[in-house]
Amino acid sequence: MGCGYAAAGAVAEHERSARGRRGVHVHACRAVGRRQLADGGEGVSGRGAASAVADRGRRGNGGGRPPAPSIVPPMISASHTASAIASNGGERLYDVGRGIELCAETFGDRADPPVLLIMGLGMQMVHWPLPLIAALVERGLFVVRFDNRDRGRSTHMPIAPPSRTRLLTRRFGSEQYTLDDMARDTAGLLDALALDSVHAVGVSMGGMIAQTLAASWPERVRSLVSIMSTTGSRRAGQPKPHVLPLLLKPAPREREAFVVHQLAILTAIGAPGDVLDTPEGRAFVADTHDRDPDVRGTGRQLAAILASGDRTRQLHRIAAPTLVIHGDADPLITASGGKATAKAIPGARLTIVPGMGHGLPERLWPQLVGAIAGHVEAAERARGGTAATRPAASRS
Numbered sequence: 001m002g003c004g005y006a007a008a009g010a011v012a013e014h015e016r017s018a019r020g021r022r023g024v025h026v027h028a029c030r031a032v033g034r035r036q037l038a039d040g041g042e043g044v045s046g047r048g049a050a051s052a053v054a055d056r057g058r059r060g061n062g063g064g065r066p067p068a069p070s071i072v073p074p075m076i077s078a079s080h081t082a083s084a085i086a087s088n089g090g091e092r093l094y095d096v097g098r099g100i101e102l103c104a105e106t107f108g109d110r111a112d113p114p115v116l117l118i119m120g121l122g123m124q125m126v127h128w129p130l131p132l133i134a135a136l137v138e139r140g141l142f143v144v145r146f147d148n149r150d151r152g153r154s155t156h157m158p159i160a161p162p163s164r165t166r167l168l169t170r171r172f173g174s175e176q177y178t179l180d181d182m183a184r185d186t187a188g189l190l191d192a193l194a195l196d197s198v199h200a201v202g203v204s205m206g207g208m209i210a211q212t213l214a215a216s217w218p219e220r221v222r223s224l225v226s227i228m229s230t231t232g233s234r235r236a237g238q239p240k241p242h243v244l245p246l247l248l249k250p251a252p253r254e255r256e257a258f259v260v261h262q263l264a265i266l267t268a269i270g271a272p273g274d275v276l277d278t279p280e281g282r283a284f285v286a287d288t289h290d291r292d293p294d295v296r297g298t299g300r301q302l303a304a305i306l307a308s309g310d311r312t313r314q315l316h317r318i319a320a321p322t323l324v325i326h327g328d329a330d331p332l333i334t335a336s337g338g339k340a341t342a343k344a345i346p347g348a349r350l351t352i353v354p355g356m357g358h359g360l361p362e363r364l365w366p367q368l369v370g371a372i373a374g375h376v377e378a379a380e381r382a383r384g385g386t387a388a389t390r391p392a393a394s395r396s
Contacts (some may be wrong), residue, residue: 009028014028020085091153096188103153104146104189108137114195115378117145122298124152124288132365139373140390144193149185149214150170150297161299170306183212187220199376201225204333205305214318222380224322225372227231228330230337231344232311237337242259243268259285271357315344321382322348327356
C-alpha cells in the first residue's frame with residue numbers, strides 16, 4: 001500500500017472537474033479490459049465469490065445496463081468471507097473522461113452519507129476488506145470502492161513504466177500522469193455515479209489522492225480521512241532501512257513468484273506479529289494476481305507520486321474536516337508522515353494508533369470503522385445533513 005513511493009524516495013535521498021455531468025458509459029467489468037490489452041496485460045479472472053448478506057438497498061449505480069455478478073476473491077483470512085456483503089450489482093466500468101475508465105462497485109443505500117474508499121500504490125479495490133465495508137454499511141453509510149488507473153480492471157495506460165534512473169532523478173516525460181490526474185479521475189467517477197460530494201477515505205497513495213481531491217475539488221469532499229499517508233515532503237514519512245531491500249526488487253510476473261514476493265513485502269511493512277503468510281493469505285494474493293497480472297502499472301503510479309513533489313502548500317488549502325490516522329509501528333511511511341499531514345491541513349485531527357503498521361489487519365477493523373463513521377457523523381452534523389450514522393450498538 002504505497003511501498004514503491006517510500007523506497008524510491010529513500011533511494012533518492014541515499015532518490016476542476018466540471019460539475020456538469022458527462023456522458024456516462026457503464027457496463028460490467030470484463031475479465032479483459034481493452035486498455036489492459038493495449039498495455040500488454042493478460043486476461044484476468046476472479047476466484048471465489050463473496051457470501052451474500054441482505055444489503056440495505058439497490059438504488060442504482062449511475063445508470064447502465066444490468067451488470068454481471070461481482071467477482072470477489074477470498075480475503076486474507078477466513079473471517080474476511082464469513083461476514084461478507086453483496087455489492088449493488090457488482091463491479092462496473094465507468095467512463096470518467098479523457099479516455100479513462102474506472103472499475104467500481106457500491107454497497108448499501110444511496111440515501112445514506114456516501115463514503116469513497118481509495119486504495120494505495122499497486123493495490124486493487126479488493127484490498128479493502130469486505131467485512132470492514134459491511135461494518136461501515138451497518139453504521140448507515142453508502143460505500144464506494146474502485147480501482148485506480150493502472151491497477152485492477154481500470155484503464156491501464158499505454159505508456160512504458162519509468163526506468164529506475166527516471167525514478168531516482170524524478171525526471172519524467174510529458175506523458176507521465178500525476179496525483180492531480182488521478183484525483184481528476186476520482187472526480188469523474190463521482191460524476192458518473194451521480195454523487196455531488198463524498199466523504200473521502202484514502203490509505204497510503206490513496207490518502208494522497210484524497211488529499212488532492214479535497215484541495216483542488218473542495219466542493220466534492222464533505223470530509224477527509226487520510227490513513228498511513230504523507231505530504232510528499234522528503235523530510236517526512238521516510239521508510240525504515242530494513243524494508244528497502246525487499247521494496248527495491250521488481251515484482252515478478254509469474255504467479256507463484258509474485259505471491260512469495262508480495263507476501264514478503266506485506267510482512268515487512270506490517271506490524272510485528274501480523275501473520276499474513278497463511279493458506280488464506282496466499283490464496284488472496286494469488287487471486288489479486290489473477291485479477292490483474294500486469295504489474296507494470298505500479299511503476300507508473302509511483303512516478304505519479306514522485307512527479308507531484310512536495311504537496312504541503314497544497315494541503316494548506318484543504319477546508320474539509322480532516323482526520324489523519326497513522327500507526328506508530330509503520331516502517332514504510334513512518335509516523336512523521338502522518339504528523340506532517342495533520343500539521344499541513346488546517347484544523348486536522350491526528351490519531352496515532354499503537355501497534356499499527358502499514359496495513360489494515362483484522363484486529364484494527366473495529367477501531368478504524370469507529371473512527372471513520374464517527375468522523376463522517378460529525379461532518380454531517382456540521383454541514384446540517386439530515387442523515388446520521390448509526391451507533392455500533394444498533395447493529396443487528
